[in-house]
Amino acid sequence: MLMHKVKSIGRRFGVEMNRYSPVCDQYDTLVFLAGRHGAGTMLDVGANIGQFGARMIRAGWSGQILSFEPLADAHAALVAEASAHRRWQVAPPLAIGAEAGTVDINVAGNLLSSSILPMLARHSDAAPESAYVRTETVKVLPLAEAIADRPESERYFLKIDVQGFEAEVLRGAAPVLPRCPLLHIEMSLTPLYEGGSLLCGLVGDLAALGYRCIGLHPGFHDPDSREMLQADGIFLRDDA
Template identity: 40%
Template sequence: MRAREQMVRLVATGLGRRGLEVRRHAATRRQKMLSRHDVDLVLDVGAADGGYGATLRSFGYTGTIVSFEPLREVFARLATAIETDPAWSARNVALGAEPGETTINVASNSTSSSILPMLGPHLEAAPHVTYVGQESITVSTLDAEAADVLAAHERPFLKVDTQGFEREVIAGGATTLDQCVGVQLELSFVPLYEGGMLVDEAVSWAYDHGFHLVGIEQGYAAPSGEILQVDGVFVRD
């Protein structure tokens, strides 16, 4: 055991000298939180090709997942990825403050695609990420989309990853949010998308609505080392 501890210490020291560290995956803590609060439904808003849901599954979450992704090609990849998982479904819509149609800016990496225009700090931090086109998409509301699944579940958790559009998603989901035992939101320290919600507004909203911060997950950093964005995990008081 002592030899093993020494080896671990040597590896950790070597990685540290190279600017790296070994630490417990954030999804481990998140899964403990989901289990503790008996979460039986995850509403995955801004699902992209399903990476968030796949991580949930990898770390032990077995409940229902409903994902929302507006881009047609990305949604097609998501649908293919989940076709063998009967407890995971997906819907090809964006969520906002009210239903309708809008245009989304399609980014070269798809995960940065956004309804809101990308701003300078994002472009400076990731100059390789550019808009490559636009796509007309359908917008629904969280309350409209979640009503049917909430009827069969008691402990929902909401994750929102919508490139600055979080405020609008929240505005269209008041009834759903009243039932949620937790939420996960992007917390931006600088404006990355025009009109996007920043960390102070997001945290204030969460605390004003009965949630408190229990976890921070690494998000988006500039090449300079400056942290531009993290994910905040909140649960009911």
């Protein structure tokens, strides 16, 4: 009865209280899986201001982190966040894609939803603060080129959060995927970006690359319809 009252009070303030289980905690699970499969370096593609890296560190991540973020404002905040951690390195401002070059990236009002792809109304209607406010021209490199100077013996946990550009990142990462036993990818369940990848297609593409989906966690929801629009997927390589 007491716990029920405490939960009711918490919900009034937007806080949900449940018994903690490490099995249900995606960050705890990622730390566990990376350790089990020998992935000592996290490649943080689409790092934004460092939220994911910081959460992983709080969950017990003790390996190296190499973060990639193209946007100037987000990159500056990311560098500040990473500076407090000896093993966290931030690459120069850089987008990760399939081919080397430059590209105009759309900057969202909330920074989080910024993308190389045009945003669809389904996204901006559900989150008006995510509407684009400007563009920036950024350098693009395939992941394999961006980490070409790292030891060939290194094994990676690859995290991808690129707002519809996931397939392009995977194309450019192909040469290093055999050294990536563990992937974490934010995926859209419904079209949110013009030409963007969707969950069903990515699951199939990753299966063809030798990965199976072993976990899904809720992400971005439409507050009006309560539909889930994005989810985080955890993928393990079959030969890991």
